Amino acid sequence: TAQVTDRKGALAAFKRCKRSLGRVQSVLTDSGYTGEPFAQGVKDILGEHVTVQIAKRSELHTFKVMPKRWVVERSFAWLDKNRRLWKNCERWLNTSLQFVHLAFLALLLRRS
Structure with a gap:
């Protein structure tokens, strides 16, 4: 809240x-x-x-990739490719969490 x-x-x-x-x-x-x-x-x-x-x-006003930030940004980009996760229409939070787990599991299965 x-x-x-x-x-x-x-x-x-x-x-x-x-x-x-x-x-x-x-x-x-x-x-x-x-x-x-x-x-x-x-x-x-x-x-x-x-x-x-x-x-x-960075203290400078130039573009610089923040250390390890790309790991988080990449993970969110992968999740954005799943249409099911674009809108949260689930009644229970646990259901939404399980769909996030399924999205990452599908990603891992495609890569293996």
């Missing part, structure tokens, strides 16, 4: 999905997630071994 900041929402999502995030070693975020409280919250939830990396923008 609009009353929850992105940082608090991310921490809540990590708490909710903690069991399936056991092998996470690093969390890559943008500059909206800076600050020691967020990093410490991630470590409290996922473990002290997890590092939080902030992808920082």
